[in-house]
Amino acid sequence: MNLEDYNYHLPEELIAQKAFYPRDHCKLMVIKEDKFLHQKFYEIIDFLQHGDVLVINETKVRRCKLIGKKETGSPVEVTLVKHLGNNFYETRIKGKPKVGKKLIFVNLTGKIIKQEEDCFYVQFDREIREEECQLLTPPYIKEDVPEEDYQTTYAKVSGSLAAPTAGLHFTPELLRKIESKGVKIARLQLDISYSTFLSIRDIKTHQTGKEYFSLDNKNAEIINSAKGNIIAVGTTVVKCLESCNWENNRIKATEGISEIFIKPGHQFKAPLKAMLTNFHLPKSSLLLLTSAYAGREQLLKAYNEAVKKKYRFFSLGDAMLIFK
Template structure:
């Protein structure tokens, strides 16, 4: 199947650059798969479409301020990083380099009262690529990094050393990892603080994501309370959003696209809540593509954790998901392919054409679609 089959025309002005004034003001298209009916609502109207014993499945991953800046220690050349994932066994790194890096860390210990070391997979943007073994200075000098491995398409693995926990430094120096289609010409402190609040779900609790599970951005505690009063249960799982979700498809044939692994965890409590709802005849309503990926990666609905690189595209028979709340996705993306597998490619492209005509706001800070 060709990637171009999932293309559509999108006027640039429909790409949302900022979130709505309030989360509950987001528009919501309702797409009925059985009839093809399309309705135009707001996210607050979701209470009219869910009822007991349905279960809402949420991804509680928390976005970290993963975009950091620095320079090459030797030349002073600028470096921009997107921290993707902390790793314990860096793939592709030589034994000698790991030993050297460990030695550097030990020498740092002698001059520091406390010391913190982590190894991270990153995306790196710089005018001239540093070599393996080169050192970087990050976060206004609050952290140092050693290049352990240089991968493809901007990927790299760095060993990062600091006097304080890295997450503390990121809270001070890091910037929300907004996608490139959101332009921030002036990164004022006020704008950064606003993005830190709004590029995060109200229920985020597990730090580790390099991008937000954006379908969840629209929910408020008030909407959750109303749904609970109606007997709709809620289950939280975790999938830390990384390259597997937002890496664009460059292959002409979709099966040639390589999905990256992303870590997930499903607790015993969440599995029990989902199983109980299914046994009672309720629908499993996945909030966002990451919840879908996790649910469809489970061999059975029970406690589980691991990594998934599942790639869902037509035709695909869904095992655990009955309805999806999702944002509007990029043309030719794996996310649009997933939704096309759920609703049918022709119906999905029709819905997107309607969304353009009705001037819905697209992508991360945009509006959403409830697929029933």
């Protein structure tokens, strides 16, 4: 499998820098029966039927970015990846710091204890409150993003370092209309790790980060009782469903840590009829996951069509609904 096969040309001006308002009025490409249909997102309801189940990820993006300076006075940006206890954190740091050096923030200091490749372990002098931090947004977004634009309207449990972006397009009103049509909504949680930002160097050796996930009995039963199609809202939902335990084509309530890397050739356990997702970065793990579901050739044709039609790409961009 050649990583270059999952590359495509994208004009920089098509990388969305701001959220679309209203959020359910962005573009939606529907891939169905080898056709590309161009809709508005709120028209997704026309592709859902009574008895369908829409599966969403309720994770909430947590603030995890600290802006400070090194002892030299030069700026430094620290991402708090994981709290390991006693104010000791696994972090990622911009600014090329050295082990043993201090990091200085407002009413807070830290010391770099060790480094393992791109990961820095920092001992802080006190507990860090989430409200002291900023949201971490992808590096291709150059403008400040209001927090409400980078959270789904149904986000509940803080834990992710990035947004489950396919869900950003739903408004509470649209979800109510979908439910009033007889579509059930199943809720699960998968906390997105820092690995979502990392490039793939080699498909064979690539490893994803550890991501907490949970599906309870109530929502497992909603999925199992589907009378119509099961539709996954986003790659994170697909990862969670594929990480859960299945028995006789029925999903079981499961909680755990997922390290699954879904790529072309993956045999799906979940009987998904459709997947909703955004347009992903070239050669990314999310593009490989989407290719595993939709097929590489069809997906790249859709991406080329989206470029021609001036769709907006990546986290704050437009959406696509893929039927199998």
